Amino acid sequence: MVRRIDLTGADGLRLAAWEFADQPKDRPAGDADPAPGVLLLHGLMGRASHWAPTARWLSERYRAVALDQRGHGRSDKPAEGPYTREAYVADAAAAVEQLGLAPVTLIGHSMGALTAWQLAAERPDLVRALVICDMRASALGAASQREWEDWFRSWPLPFATLADVRKWFGEDDPRVERPNPARGAFFAEVMAEGPDGWRPLFSRRRMLTSRETWVYDAHWDSLGQVRCPTLVVRGLDGELGRAEAQEMVRVLPRGRYAEVPDAGHLVHYDQPEGWRAALTPFLEDVSPC
Incomplete structure (x- = not known):
């Protein structure tokens, strides 16, 4: 079961969130102990x-x-933004609250991973644990x-x-x-018919504007400020x-490492079973269940 939840971003923006399943399978209905929360943040x-x-x-x-x-x-797309690191992090904090x-486990891919670790650094009261998937801390450079x-x-x-979308991005794209x-x-999942x-x-x-925030700046300092258990997956x-x-x-005070064979940048898409195998031991260790 999936349901949409409308949230309000830090500057009044409407944000769309999607909750998967109402009741974890191993928790009986009426259990007074709420299931631990996980917030998933996609990439650029x-x-x-x-x-x-x-x-x-995860919803199990x-x-x-x-x-x-x-x-x-389906979230708002203001023409003038802002599409800054501060805005993305504030939105994520607003969603958690x-x-x-809270205390939430944040799982982020690429740009979402950067948002996740910056939130963990700035608001340790909100974050229990963190998963960083295929995101660099170093600046990429103007090129x-x-x-x-x-x-x-x-x-x-x-x-x-x-x-045609699937063929071009999966075969014909020069990358x-x-x-x-x-x-x-x-x-194909991010296309709409007109x-x-x-x-x-x-x-x-706007994607290029968002991307500037890590192309030109490194983020090692904020990474070193993360105090919760953190898994880096590549x-x-x-x-x-x-x-x-x-x-x-x-650099992470409580960092761990995992890698997924035969996977590229889209780790969770390329090798879903390998991705799950990398996450499961970590989540079991940090979960209060």
């Missing part, structure tokens, strides 16, 4: 529904909620932003069908080294290299 260009398989298995033991972050999915999830600008311009919009159906499915075909739910210009073929991942674990 993502949406809450990307977490559906993860949230469904936890209250699992996925958030559409500002500018994404309004949903009554990376230029590459993304060129990549966005290469999109053959509008797509005539969702099959794809070998066919990747999971990548095609990921991008009069002339299929276009993204987000503004590519796909072996992802964007987070092993050396940097292990340095992130070293």
Whole structure:
């Protein structure tokens, strides 16, 4: 069972969240002890529904909620933002508080992972534990932003069908080294049909603005301020290299490390079973259940 919950962001923005299942399977109805909360934060260009398989298995033991972050999915997309780190973190804090999830376990992918660890650093009272999936702490540099600008311009919009979306992002996209159906499915999930075909739910210009907040700045300081148990997960073929991942674990006061074979940046899409196997021991250790 999935239900939508409308929340209010820190500056009055309407945020859409999605709760998966009302009652964890191993907790009897009427149990006075509420299920521990988990908030899932997607990456840049993502949406809450990307977490559906993860949230469904989590809902057997936890209250699992996925958030559409500002500018994404069904949440508001203000033309002028702000799309700053402060805004994303404030939204996540507002979601935790309004949903009554604290102390929460935060699970973030890419940009969502950065938001999660910054929230954990700033509001340790709200966060029980943290999972960082394939997000670097170091700055990417200006060249990376230029590459993304060129990549966005290469999109053959509008797509005539969702099959065309899946094929282009999974096979024809110049960034794809070998066919990747999971990548095609990921991008098909963030398209909406209009009069002339299929276009993204987000503004590519606003995505570039959001991305500036980690392209030009490193975030090692905030990572070192995280005091809760933290798992750093990387796909072996992802964007987070092993050396940097292990340095992130070293910087974290209570850091752990896991890697998922045969997975790229979209770890939870590429290898859902490997992703689940990486998370389960950590969650069992930090859960109050």
